[in-house]
Amino acid sequence: MTQEAAGEETFISHLVELRDRLVKASIGVAIACGLLLLWPGPAQVYDFLAAPMLASLPPGAKMIATGVAAPFLVPMKVTLVLALIIALPWVFYQVWAFIAPGLYAHEKRLVLPLVISSSLLFIAGVAFCYFFVFGRVFHFIAAFAPNSIAVMPDIENYLDFVMSMCLAFGATFEVPVIVVILVRMGFVTVEKLRSIRPYAVVGAFVIAAVVTPPDVVSQLALAVPMCLLFELGLLLAPVFVRVTQAPEEHA
Template identity: 75%
Template sequence: MTDQHEQGGAEESFISHLVELRDRLVKAAYGLLAACAVLMVWPGPSAIYDFLAQPMLASLPAGSKMIATGVIAPFLVPMKVTLLIAFMLALPWILYQAWAFIAPGLYAHEKRLVAPLVISSSLLFLAGVAFCYFLVFGRVFKFINEFAPASINVAPDIENYLDFIMSMCLAFGVTFEVPVVVVVLVRMGLVSVEKLKAIRPYVIVGAFVIAAIVTPPDIVSQFSLALPMWLLYELGLLIAPLFVRVTQAPDAAEQ
C-alpha cells in the first residue's frame, strides 16, 4: 500500500512538472508573440529590414540598392528579420520563464550560480550582436565592395544578405560567451584558473584561428573578433575566482 501511494505521488509530481513546463512555454510564446506584434505595428518589418541593410547600403555606390530574386522574398525576408528581432527583445522574458521553472528545485547557493550565468550570457550575446552590427559590418562590406571590378554592378540579394548577417551575428554572439565558458569550467572544477593562465598563448592563437574561419578574409574583421575574444577570456579569468567563492555551498565554504 505504501509503495502504491509513493508511486502515485511520484506520478502526480511528474504530471505537475509537465503542466508547469507547459504553462511556462505558453507564457514564453505569448511574450514572443507580443514583441512580434509590437514590431509589426511600429516600426514595421520594412523599416526593420532597412535598418539592418544600412551597413551594406552605405558601402554601395550612390543610388545602388539590393535586389530580391525570389517571388515572395520581399515579403518573407522582412518577416524573418522581424521575428528574429522580436526573439531578441523577448529574450529576457523567455529566460525568466526558464528560471521560474527550475528555481524551486535549486538550493540557495545554486540559485546564486544560475541567475548570474543566465543574465550575463544573455547580455554578452546581445553585446556580441551589437558589436558585429555597429563596428564590424561597415568595415567588412566596405572591404568587400572595394575589391569589386568596375565591370561588376554590386547588387546583393536580400536573402543572401540575411543569411550572411545572421551567421555573422550568431558567430559574434556565441564567441562573446567566452567569459561564461571560463567561469563554468572553473566553477565545475574541470580546470583551474592557473591552468587557464598557463595556456593563454594557445588561446590567443585559437582566437585568431576562429576569427579567420568565421569572418571575411581581411585583417580588420579578424582583429575585430580575435581581440575581443582574448580580452573576454582575460575577463573570465578575473571573474572566475570571485564567482566560485560567492556560489559555494555553505558547508564547502566553511572547509
C-alpha cells in the first residue's frame, strides 16, 4: 500500500469515527429529550422555565402567545434545549473519546479535566442564571412598570431572552478554562494576566453591559462572577501546567 493510499484510508477512518461519535452524541440528546417529553412533559418544562417571570408578575397574571403555533413550538424548543444541557457531559465525552487516541499521556491529563470542567462550568453558569439572576432581574424590571401598563410577556420573546441570558452566563463561567488553556499553551503567563487584572475587570463590566439587559442587577450578576472566575483561573493555571507537563518538560 502506498503512503498516499494509507493516508487516505486513515482520513476516511477518522471521518467514520467522527460520524459515529456525532451519532452517539445525538442519540444521547434524543434520549434526554424523549425522557423529558414523557416526564414531566413540554408544558411542565416551559412552566418551570417561566416560573421566575411569573413570580414577578401581579397575582393571576399570565404570559401570552401571539403566534398560532407558539403554544406548541415554544415548549418543544425549551425541552430540546434542556435536553441538550442535560446531555452536555455525554456530548463532551464523545468529543474526548474522538481526540483521545491521538494524544500523548500528558496531553490526556490536559484534555480530560478540561472536558469535564467545561461541561460542569457551563451547567453551573446556566443554573446560576436561572436560580439567582432571573428572579432578581424580573422583579427589578417589573418594579419600573407604570400602573398604566399591563405586563404580559410574549412566550417567544421570553424564550429568546432567557436563552441569550443562559448562553451568556454559561459562556462566562468558562473563564477559568480559557485562562488555563492560554497559560498551558504558552500564549500568556500568569504574571502577565495578573498585571492586566484592572483591564480584565473593566472588560468584564463592558461585556456584562453588552450581553445583559440595561439594568444594574443583571450587569453586576454577570460581571462579578466573571471577575471571581478570572481569579480562580489564575490560581488553578500554575497547578494545571505543572500536572500536565510532558516528561521532557520536567528535564
